[in-house]
Amino acid sequence: MDSSVLRNVSMFSVLNDKELSKIYSFSTPKSLDKGEMVFFETEPYLGFYVVVEGCIKIFKIKGDGREQIIHFVHPYGTFAEVPMFEQYEKILNDQFTYPANAMATEKDTKVLLIRSGLFYELLRKNHEISLKMLGALSKRLRHLNNYIETRMKDIPHRLAEFLVQECRRSGGSDIHKVEIEITKHDLASYLGTIDETLSRTFKKFQDDGLIQMKGKFVTITDIKKLLRIAEE
Amino acid sequence: MDSSVLRNVSMFSVLNDKELSKIYSFSTPKSLDKGEMVFFETEPYLGFYVVVEGCIKIFKIKGDGREQIIHFVHPYGTFAEVPMFEQYEKILNDQFTYPANAMATEKDTKVLLIRSGLFYELLRKNHEISLKMLGALSKRLRHLNNYIETRMKDIPHRLAEFLVQECRRSGGSDIHKVEIEITKHDLASYLGTIDETLSRTFKKFQDDGLIQMKGKFVTITDIKKLLRIAEE
DNA sequence: GAAATGGTTTGACTTAAGTCAATACTGAAG
DNA sequence: CTTCAGTATTGACTTAAGTCAAACCATTTC
Incomplete structure (x- = not known):
């Protein structure tokens, strides 16, 4: 695994090789077996993830212990970006947690953790990528909108x-x-x-x-x- | 109503008076009676709205005709921003519609329609406001996340x-x-x-x-x- | 003030889908 | 190949909440 995997992430399409290498340098690769957790909903927020291989399910646990999968993330998709922006909106940086759970659904799943602090600094300097992020968040909103619509049906x-x-x-x-x-x-x-x-x-x-x-x-x-x- | 109402919109806090006046100049005020629609889900997208007075409910209609309110928007809150970013992400600008319905729940409700095209041009030039929009969208995502969580309960x-x-x-x-x-x-x-x-x-x-x-x-x-x- | 309208409550009944338990099937491991 | 673990199906039963109808209450209109 090296920084060339980031070239496939559509959100990063406006970045040059040097910038991709920089992001990669403050990222952490993780390998996961089927059923292994990336993070729990209660964990402190470290950053967002890119899926490199395999598949991740994002889910919540209901009060009665039942699971509700929100979506599946496939290679080059990202997840857990949102807290990064909320965090930086807050004056008091109180312990921020992930908004859902994430688990690998396939053997040999590989993800890359991109640390939020340094990434956000990049975002503050590069207007193009903040516009790309707006696009990505709006797609996520569209997906949740459709999800709510679906959930209304039998x-x-x-x-x-x-x-x-x-x-x-x-x-x-x-x-x-x-x-x-x-x-x-x-x-x-x-x-x-x-x-x-x-x-x-x-x-x-x-x-x-x-x-x-x-x-x-x-x-x-x-x-x-x-x-x-x-x-x- | 004049451009000073925009000063209360937290998203616009990074803008100066000249910029607020410019936004106001390509906006359209609307007055609504209780029960009057701002837009239907099927209507072509023109832009997003700021609530100046009164209250707006954002809702969907289920297959069986029943209504599901997603949220209420009070003065200085905004709604219907999302399609703006998706629209500009698309290569083919096919007729974009609003993702939900919006209706006034009080007499003498006043809203301001901010046209998407010119607003987006402003966003492309002003990095600060695109970062503010990232914060606003992330709050919206947080709200939908909580909404989904709530909907799982009895x-x-x-x-x-x-x-x-x-x-x-x-x-x-x-x-x-x-x-x-x-x-x-x-x-x-x-x-x-x-x-x-x-x-x-x-x-x-x-x-x-x-x-x-x-x-x-x-x-x-x-x-x-x-x-x-x-x-x- | 009376009538109309909009909003709310209550009762009887129905239904989609969940709970619990048992059985069957499939693919992986040894 | 056999065994076992994981996955899926089926049946009987229960439950949360919806449907339908009627009655009641509060506010607005004339």
Whole structure:
């Protein structure tokens, strides 16, 4: 791992090699096994992260111990940027913590911790990157906005939306085949439900002729009906 | 109304009088009666707003027609900034819309529409204000983060949290008396429930001795129990 | 002051989805 | 290849909260 990984981070596209090397020099690489925590919600804030390899899930734990996944971060995506700006807005720098939990969902996950202090100094000097950060935060806001909208719907709606979205991501082929790359448990958690309900909803879709399931693959057999459920 | 109202907007604190006048000169004041829409979710994006007088509720409509209030904006607060940054991030400027609905909740509400195009040009030239915007967006993200957390809880939790929060806002007095300034319907909508359930939850709290209700006022009679419900 | 309107409460009933428990399936490890 | 751990499915039952309807209360309008 070296500073060339940072070239793939869209937020850093306005930076030159020297600047990327500087950021890298005050960063800390971390390797994680599947299931290993990057940080807990209660931990003091050190900086934000870039995913280099593997996948990270960002999640909260409810009062009853259940998990709610907010999003998954894939290579070259970033997470935990927000406290950096709030921290610097505050006059009293009281112990700042992370706003959620982060865990590796794959073996051999690699992330890079970018220390907030020095990064923020860079941001203060470089107008271009602060504008890029505005773009990145606005995308995050858009995602949370959509998330809230989705959470207002019932579980079949949520699953239909997820399937339609995954279908769009895998291309324009006529054969609508989707690979569910995460565990059913994590999918249930992401959709804000429990394993049992997810299982039942998949089965209902299958019994109603909308999909066919084989292992990790879901073939959508009636895209129109599925779209209707997703959009209603 | 003149440009001096902008002096109260914390985001603009780094701007001088000349700059405030310039922003004001490409802005549009609007007066609204109670219940009047500022914008619908489907409308093309023109710019963001500052509340000068009165109150605005930002809300979404669910598939079944029910309303979900995301937040209320009071004087000198801003709303609808986010699309501005996304718009400029896109290469193709396809018709951008507002991400939610906005409506006046009080008579004689006054807002100021700040046009996005010229404002963004100002932002590109003034590093200080782009850093201020980063702070503002991060606060918005923090609010949505807390909102998602709250939405994971059941209705008694949500109401208890709301009451505790309102109690804290009205000062450190030993007598915990809260004025509910919005309609019970809007409160239900904000807490993600319906009038009936809100009414029942208030009544249960009252029957259990946690609160006493008189018109728009709620006196908290057992703050410890209420805190326990809020925090559990 | 009476009527209309808007806001709120209450009761009976229904429903989506969660809880708990047991069983089945799949892939990895030895 | 067998065993085991992790993952997923299924059934019976429960619950939080929503739906529908009616009644009540408070404020505004004429």
